[in-house]
Amino acid sequence: MQNPEWLKLIKVFSFDLGDTLFEYLGNTQTSYDRENQILLESMEKHGYHIADIPKFLDIYQKTIKSNYLALLKEGKDTKYMYVVLRKVFQIMGWTVPNVPTLVDIIRPANLHRFSTSNFKPFHYLHSLLELLQKNGRKMILISNIPESSGPGEPKFADEILKRNHIFDFFSYIILSGELEISKPNPAIFNQALHLTGVKPSQIVHIGDSYEMDVVGAASIGMRTIWLTNGHELKKNPITRTPDLEFPSINEFYEFLNLSD
Template sequence: MLRLRLLTWDVKDTLLRLRQPVGQSYAAEARAHGLQAQPEALAQAFWEAYEAQSRLFPNYGRGRGLSSQQWWVDVVKQTFRLSGVHEEGVVTLMAENLYHDFCSARNWEVLPGASETLSRCCQHGFCMGVVSNFDNRLENILTQCSLRHHFDFILTSEDAGFAKPDRRIFEKALHLAGVAPEQAAHVGDDYTRDYRAARAVGMHGFLLQAAGQGEELEVPPEHILPTLSHLLALIEKG
């Protein structure tokens, strides 16, 4: 059995997922203002805007004079502009509405098995923390989705000043918990940002992935979680 004291968790697509694709949420907001925009076009525009903004102002513009709210509002405004919506007053209003909408359980749902697994891990006495490339809305989102009480700390990339796979965000989590790397494991769905990054600082890693997904990755089978419900059995076997 692995002698673990700390479990850290990714959030998006590990514990929570969007209730509907981004393009559909944005199209619904446009319809509420009497505008027509196609979900597929909005989805493509969103990723273009998000990636351009991330290159220009990494980690929500932290240290570059932007608040994460301003960072996101700019992404959403650019998404609508790229989709052909140019009424600036309406675009700004929609962007601010969507920023606040994505802070609530209305847009997020808990993944199957997440609540039960977190409860069981707490019952086992693990220190529990979140390590996520998220902005400062995360605490409120976790509270709204009834998951916040499972965690001793929430560490976002905006708070930490470093985004995964930067080793410093994991080192900060270890410091917060007062735990050595070999006594900690990180659970996430991204090979590079979660599994490999945690292992690089000496932590254990568990990669959540569906059967047949990413089989070319060099991950031992005992580190792969087909579902979150498999976690405790793998820790006990380790």
């Protein structure tokens, strides 16, 4: 398969982070269990003894799943964990503490969720970035991830990229935690256009989330590549079809390498 003509005209490759450049290991049951344990320990430390732990954890996980995308669309991804915890308190019928206390309670679990150890680079990641750099393409990152775990602490994305020796490949790193704007909000993609100075048709955004990456980027005219990770797109008249699809970044690299 040869490169489509539009791909040859791309000047900027924009990447999501988790499950795009890196396999996110935080989605495993082991990681969920550890996060739950950390949360329970933090609740106990702040004076909240939970009599029915299974009920509390069930409500906590269901509240995350049912609220995450809506909070992202509102630009609240950096705050969604304490917003979720507040909802859990309300569902449990408990008195809701103030925001600083909620943040303190959830912070250790959030640190675990975004630990650099939860991000494993895909096999061909470094080779892909080298290939794009060799061909004169500019690379940027657009990620729904907090700026840092707390005031004065390192940025999550910077730490992950530096740890894997790819930080210098990226001209710009655009984080929802810095802008308080989250994918799929078009504003975060417009920021990429502003920084790079290219037209929407000259940038392709690559990500694993159909809703956040494909729909969000396509809404301002960017080209899109969807890394399906085994998911299938249910096409209907109102969907935005990605320009290309690959199972993962590894197959995208092989496609570029063979057609280069």
